[in-house]
Amino acid sequence: xxxxxxxxxxxxxxxxxxxxxxxxxxxxxEVLKLAGVPKGSFYFxxxxxxxxxxxxxxxxxxxxxxxxxxxGVHLEKEPDKRxxxxxxxxxxxxxxxxxxxxxxxGNLVQEMSDLNENxxxxxxxxxxxxxxxxxxxxxxxxxxxxFRKDLDMxxxxxxxxxxxxxxxxMCKLHKSEEPYRQFRHYAESIIKE
Amino acid sequence: xxxxxxxxxxxxxxxxxxxxxxxxxxxxxEVLKLAGVPKGSFYFxxxxxxxxxxxxxxxxxxxxxxxxxxxGVHLEKEPDKRxxxxxxxxxxxxxxxxxxxxxxxGNLVQEMSDLNENxxxxxxxxxxxxxxxxxxxxxxxxxxxxFRKDLDMxxxxxxxxxxxxxxxxMCKLHKSEEPYRQFRHYAESIIKE
Numbered sequence: 001x002x003x004x005x006x007x008x009x010x011x012x013x014x015x016x017x018x019x020x021x022x023x024x025x026x027x028x029x030e031v032l033k034l035a036g037v038p039k040g041s042f043y044f045x046x047x048x049x050x051x052x053x054x055x056x057x058x059x060x061x062x063x064x065x066x067x068x069x070x071x072g073v074h075l076e077k078e079p080d081k082r083x084x085x086x087x088x089x090x091x092x093x094x095x096x097x098x099x100x101x102x103x104x105x106g107n108l109v110q111e112m113s114d115l116n117e118n119x120x121x122x123x124x125x126x127x128x129x130x131x132x133x134x135x136x137x138x139x140x141x142x143x144x145x146x147f148r149k150d151l152d153m154x155x156x157x158x159x160x161x162x163x164x165x166x167x168x169x170m171c172k173l174h175k176s177e178e179p180y181r182q183f184r185h186y187a188e189s190i191i192k193e
Numbered sequence: 194x195x196x197x198x199x200x201x202x203x204x205x206x207x208x209x210x211x212x213x214x215x216x217x218x219x220x221x222x223e224v225l226k227l228a229g230v231p232k233g234s235f236y237f238x239x240x241x242x243x244x245x246x247x248x249x250x251x252x253x254x255x256x257x258x259x260x261x262x263x264x265g266v267h268l269e270k271e272p273d274k275r276x277x278x279x280x281x282x283x284x285x286x287x288x289x290x291x292x293x294x295x296x297x298x299g300n301l302v303q304e305m306s307d308l309n310e311n312x313x314x315x316x317x318x319x320x321x322x323x324x325x326x327x328x329x330x331x332x333x334x335x336x337x338x339x340f341r342k343d344l345d346m347x348x349x350x351x352x353x354x355x356x357x358x359x360x361x362x363m364c365k366l367h368k369s370e371e372p373y374r375q376f377r378h379y380a381e382s383i384i385k386e
Contacts, residue, residue: 166359
């Protein structure tokens with residue numbers, strides 16, 4: 001493997017371990033062992049564990065996008081269907097693994113927001129992008145007449161995304177899709193005509 | 194200090210550190226150092242780090258109850274006001290510390306649900322109690338005619354509690370009360386007559 005491939009492998013193995021165990025609970029040596037990369041060569045690929053963590057956030061954004069693609073979010077032409085396919089995707093992914101792991105980005109929000117300002121600002125921009133996506137779908141579905149015309153486009157996207165994160169977290173606690181089913185029910189009751 | 198007092202001190206210091214840094218990211222030795230208890234005496238007080246962690250959940254339940262008491266939740270005679278005082282309490286507590294730390298029980302849900310089944314089942318029963326409290330307030334406020342009569346008492350308490358947890362988590366990310374303000378707005382719009 002060349003340097004780029006090895007770096008990719010370290011990131012993929014790190015993403016896998018950290019999704020389940022958390023960032024601070026996962027040792028660099030454990031990641032390197034899983035990747036089959038000699039101990040001690042970590043700093044050849046990353047400047048620091050922080051540098052690795054920030055690259056990991058990009059990797060998780062890519063993972064979540066991939067989960068969305070596999071669920072056909074991008075194929076939904078109608079904005080209301082696109083929005084709910086977006087919400088459904090991760091929960092269907094969790095369903096296949098016994099409601100384990102949850103949202104890798106939400107996990108990092110909970111774990112790292114107070115511990116590392118670089119993580120926090122990067123995660124904040126990821127969730128701002130998520131809000132933008134939700135807002136775009138909502139606006140589109142208002143235009144096509146599927147969603148209520150009086151939706152508050154300032155407050156609602158954030159509320160939906162944050163409630164969704166709460167639901168995903170509680171699917172992990174209850175090992176059940178029930179919290180998501182409740183979220184979906186009330187999300188629809190708020191936004192549908 | 195006698196054995197009970199020392200155990201209390203270890204738990205209080207552990208609760209403080211772990212609220213900020215997480216369970217797996219906090220070493221026993223660090224807790225003992227803060228408590229001023231000799232290293233190596235931990236197992237005189239607790240059977241294991243797990244045993245300590247489970248006692249810690251009880252300590253956090255007590256901390257959250259204390260935050261509610263300080264905010265006068267128990268003094269609110271009207272069930273609708275009691276419900277919103279309950280939700281407001283922790284966010285006002287967070288406001289005083291720059292939206293740090295978040296809900297100590299929600300943090301453990303996110304961190305520990307997949308890593309320790311004893312933690313998960315204990316946390317699940319804590320959140321089931323929380324749902325029961327929310328349901329009781331909702332039912333009371335329906336009876337007094339303040340909340341809509343057609344509220345779904347199976348789904349709504351869980352939805353509100355889970356959305357609330359999502360909002361608290363996002364207050365921690367954005368270092369702002371805005372996610373809570375959004376939660377409160379939509380919670381009221383769903384339940385009020």
